[in-house]
Amino acid sequence: MTDLKVKIGKTTLKTPVIGASGCSGWGLELSKFNDFDRIGGFVTKSITLKKKIGNENPRIREVYGGILNSIGLENNGVEYFVENILPQIKNYKCAKFLNLAPFSKDDLFSMIKILDRNEGFDGYEVNISCPNITNKKVNFNSSFDDSKKLLKGVRDLTEKTLLLKLSPSYNESFKIAEFAEKEGFDGISFTNTYIGTLVDVEKREFVFKNIQAGFSGPAIKPLSLFNVYKMVKSVKIPVIGIGGILNLNDLLEFLIVGATACQIGTGVLIKPDILEELSRSLEEYMKEKKIKNIKEIIGSIKERL
Amino acid sequence: MIERVLKKIFLTDNVFLLEISRSNREDILLGQFASIKTSLKDKILRRPFTIVRNEKNSITFLIKVVGSSTESIGNFDKGDFVDILYPLGKGFKENLDYENTIFVGGGIGIAALIPFLRNVKYKLIFGDREGEYEEVLKYFSLKGLHCQEKKGKFKGYPTDFLNRYDFDTIVGCGPKVMLKSLKDYSVKNDKKFYAVYEEVMGCGVGLCNGCSVKTEDGDFIKLCTEGPVLDGKRIVYD
Numbered sequence: 001m002t003d004l005k006v007k008i009g010k011t012t013l014k015t016p017v018i019g020a021s022g023c024s025g026w027g028l029e030l031s032k033f034n035d036f037d038r039i040g041g042f043v044t045k046s047i048t049l050k051k052k053i054g055n056e057n058p059r060i061r062e063v064y065g066g067i068l069n070s071i072g073l074e075n076n077g078v079e080y081f082v083e084n085i086l087p088q089i090k091n092y093k094c095a096k097f098l099n100l101a102p103f104s105k106d107d108l109f110s111m112i113k114i115l116d117r118n119e120g121f122d123g124y125e126v127n128i129s130c131p132n133i134t135n136k137k138v139n140f141n142s143s144f145d146d147s148k149k150l151l152k153g154v155r156d157l158t159e160k161t162l163l164l165k166l167s168p169s170y171n172e173s174f175k176i177a178e179f180a181e182k183e184g185f186d187g188i189s190f191t192n193t194y195i196g197t198l199v200d201v202e203k204r205e206f207v208f209k210n211i212q213a214g215f216s217g218p219a220i221k222p223l224s225l226f227n228v229y230k231m232v233k234s235v236k237i238p239v240i241g242i243g244g245i246l247n248l249n250d251l252l253e254f255l256i257v258g259a260t261a262c263q264i265g266t267g268v269l270i271k272p273d274i275l276e277e278l279s280r281s282l283e284e285y286m287k288e289k290k291i292k293n294i295k296e297i298i299g300s301i302k303e304r305l
Numbered sequence: 306m307i308e309r310v311l312k313k314i315f316l317t318d319n320v321f322l323l324e325i326s327r328s329n330r331e332d333i334l335l336g337q338f339a340s341i342k343t344s345l346k347d348k349i350l351r352r353p354f355t356i357v358r359n360e361k362n363s364i365t366f367l368i369k370v371v372g373s374s375t376e377s378i379g380n381f382d383k384g385d386f387v388d389i390l391y392p393l394g395k396g397f398k399e400n401l402d403y404e405n406t407i408f409v410g411g412g413i414g415i416a417a418l419i420p421f422l423r424n425v426k427y428k429l430i431f432g433d434r435e436g437e438y439e440e441v442l443k444y445f446s447l448k449g450l451h452c453q454e455k456k457g458k459f460k461g462y463p464t465d466f467l468n469r470y471d472f473d474t475i476v477g478c479g480p481k482v483m484l485k486s487l488k489d490y491s492v493k494n495d496k497k498f499y500a501v502y503e504e505v506m507g508c509g510v511g512l513c514n515g516c517s518v519k520t521e522d523g524d525f526i527k528l529c530t531e532g533p534v535l536d537g538k539r540i541v542y543d
Contacts, residue, residue, distance in 0.1 A: 025512040029530075033510075045514070054525050057543075060507045060515030062350050067507065071514050074525060217349060246349075269508040270342075270349050272390070 002286045003293045004279070006040075006260050008238045009161030009186025011095050011122040013040035013261055015279035016294060017251070020242055020265035021045060021099035021125060021165070022071065027089045033272035039279050040261055041095025043125050043189075044085075048100075049107045051077040055132060056209045061198055066217020066244070067266060068198055070208040072132050073101050078111045082118055090120025097163060099125045103138040105150050112157045123161025126154065126185075128176075129192040131167065131214030141167045147176045155184035163240065165189040168227045174234045187238040189263060190231045191224045217266040220244045225253055232258030232299065246270070248281045258299035310385045311363055316440040319370040320413065321379050324363050325387050333359040334396025335420050336501060336534040339366070340509040342388035343377040352378070353506050355417040355533070356392060357445075364391065367416040367441065393509050397499070397534040403427055407472040408449070409463045409487060411479020412438075417501040417533070418478055419445055428470055432463035432479065464490060473497060477537065485542040492538060500537030504528045519543070 004015040019042035024030050027042050054074025061068050075081070081098075089096060098121055102108035112124065128140035128147060140147045155162065164180045166173040168191035177188045193214030198207040207213075224243020231239045241259030245251050246267045254262045267274045282294075291297060312324040333356055340351035352374050358365040370376050381387065403425050410418045411432040422429065422445075429449025431442065436453045450466055452459035459466060463479070464486040477487045478501035491498035507515030509529045517525035518532070519541040526535065 023508070023512055029511040053523065054514060054517055057517070057519065058505065059517060060505055060513065062348060062505075064347055067350065069507070069513070069515060071517075074514050074517065266349070269513055270351065272508065272510055272512065 001292070002283055004283055004286070006238075006294060006298070008163070008240070008260060009123060010159070011041075011161040013095050014038070015040045015282065016255065016259075016261035016298075017275050017279045017282070018042060018095070018097075018240065018261055018263045019268050019275050020263035021127065022069075023265040023268045026085050027092060027096060028085075030268070030272065030275070031092065034276040036092045036094040039094050039275040041097065041122070042275070043097040043099050043263065045075055046073045046099045046101035046127055046130065047075055047078050047081050047111065048073055048103070049078055049111050051075070051080065058207060061207060061213075063198060063215075065219025066215055067269075068196055068208070068213040068215050069193070070132050070210050070213040072210075073130060078114050082114065086118060086120055096121040097123050097125045097161070099127050099165070101127045101130055102150065108150060108154065109157060112154065116158045116160065121160075123163060123186070124158065125163040125165050125189055126151070127165045127192075129165050129167035129173075131169070131193045131195045131212060132210055134210055134212065141173060141176065142170050144172045144175050144179070147172070148179055151176075151180055151183055151185075161186045163187045163189050165192055167192045167195070168224060168243075169195040174231065177231060177235050181235045181237050185237060187240055187260070188231060188235060189240045189242060191220075191227050191243050194220055194223065216244065218244045218246055221250055225257060228254055228259050229257040229301075246274075248278060248285060251278055251282060252285070252297065255294070255297045256299070256301050258301065260298055306389060308387045308389055310381045310383050310387060312383065313379075313381060315379070316444055317437050320367065320438070320441055321370070322365060322367055322444070323378065323381065324365045325389070327359065327362055327364045329391060331392055333364070333392045334398065336397035336417070336532075337392040337394045338509075338533060339364065339389050339391030340393060340506065341366075341378060343374045344380065345373060345377045348374050348377070350507060351390065351509060353393070353509050353529075355420070355501070357416050357419045358423075367413070367419065369413040390509060394529060394533050395531055399499075401474065401476070405472050406474040406476060407467065407470050409467075409475055409477040409479070409483070411463060411477075411483040414477075414479030414483075414501070415441065415447070416478075418476065419447070421476060422447065428472065430463045430466050430470075432483065462486070475499070475537070477501070481542045484537060484540070488537050488540065488542065498537035499534050500540060501534050502528055502532055502540065
């Protein structure tokens with residue numbers, strides 16, 4: 001029997017393959033392409049307390065090695081989610097994490113209080129690393145102090161699995177992760193996209209109205225892989241590796257450096273059935289290599305001293 | 306899914322027809338599209354194209370080479386494998402009164418109108434800036450007012466010729482500037498206007514909100530799952 005199961009907080013994932021927030025829609029769209037009984041799970045798009053209009057176009061541009069996005073947390077707010085989306089996804093057989101994007105501590109606490117009254121999902125991924133938030137006051141990830149204030153006490157609000165999603169664009173992320181661990185968070189989702197930009201040479205203008213955008217895709221894989229390795233060294237709670245994973249080899253690299261599970265973002269946009277495909281190919285790989293338990297792969301990197 | 310190229314013909318220097326096998330038995334509705342993976346290693350996103358024709362065993366696209374992605378698709382040969390997702394989009398389910406509908410196409414936007422014009426009597430204005438679409442019109446036996454920007458019998462933009470027709474509904478596809486004029490005309494003259502809209506897409510299946518289109522009420526609608534045929538008067542063309 002090949003065992004691909006991993007545990008993060010109270011959540012057991014059937015495989016270590018999760019659809020990343022922003023690229024997995026609300027799960028509804030993904031369900032058409034993947035057998036949810038054969039994948040780890042997915043993280044919803046970001047939910048905000050109130051309805052949030054997204055950014056002006058353009059929102060997405062392909063560049064060498066990846067894509068830049070400036071979506072802007074577009075969603076209908078937490079009440080709408082509870083009433084209209086949760087009932088549709090609650091019976092899905094994979095793990096479901098709700099990505100929460102707070103603009104204040106009140107926002108975050110209110111959202112969790114509202115959501116926690118409901119069943120049908122496994123936990124929260126608190127997102128303080130959206131690349132498209134330019135307002136300094138709500139860019140928690142850029143400040144250790146602001147993040148501390150935001151995250152303090154969150155654990156007391158819920159028994160569900162708590163993840164924190166962090167940006168690779170701020171050095172503070174490592175200290176914030178250590179703090180989250182002390183506060184009782186169950187896992188760190190790392191890395192979000194890298195902050196980048198694009199210039200229209202003809203017009204001599206930035207392509208994105210916000211100037212900055214989030215860069216993802218295969219080009220970031222070596223950067224994220226190293227960041228994930230560093231994060232694994234920084235905290236003892238599980239790290240969920242994210243960054244440019246497009247195939248089995250990429251996935252294995254993240255697991256070998258110590259990621260307990262991985263999220264796939266841009267890969268899902270290219271190939272909406274990639275979560276099931278990667279789960280199956282990981283299982284086949286383990287059978288072929290006679291690896292009985294995924295734990296034999298996770299963190300198995302041989303370090304030369 | 307994976308299909309195979311059955312036929313590829315360049316109808317003009319840079320507009321080609323691509324017919325591929327159809328193994329997917331799902332119904333294909335008017336206005337639905339497919340997204341095709343190019344053969345380029347450095348282009349990871351798929352590219353969306355209207356399904357111009359669908360037969361029992363094949364689907365057809367009309368594509369203009371505008372950059373390296375479309376160029377690479379133009380390099381597909383008969384028998385090549387095509388990595389493709391289809392049918393995508395909501396499709397168009399309204400009943401059109403063809404007697405009172407004018408179709409307005411601009412450039413390669415004609416591709417999205419072709420499925421509307423099969424086996425029916427229709428009115429069409431086609432704007433062909435450089436006069437390069439003669440062969441395309443011939444291939445699909447399209448009849449209508451064929452205007453060009455600076456020469457020919459009908460000189461001008463498609464919108465210059467609307468007053469020659471009686472209609473209460475416009476279906477348009479083409480450059481944003483043309484769609485914007487059609488919107489202005491429709492608002493002013495109280496016509497219904499359906500725009501077959503285009504936007505850069507991330508996934509094409511509703512996952513990313515990358516292709517959202519701004520509407521008059523300040524909101525956004527996802528083109529890939531709500532379109533590509535939209536209420537043209539609701540869209541903000543900027």
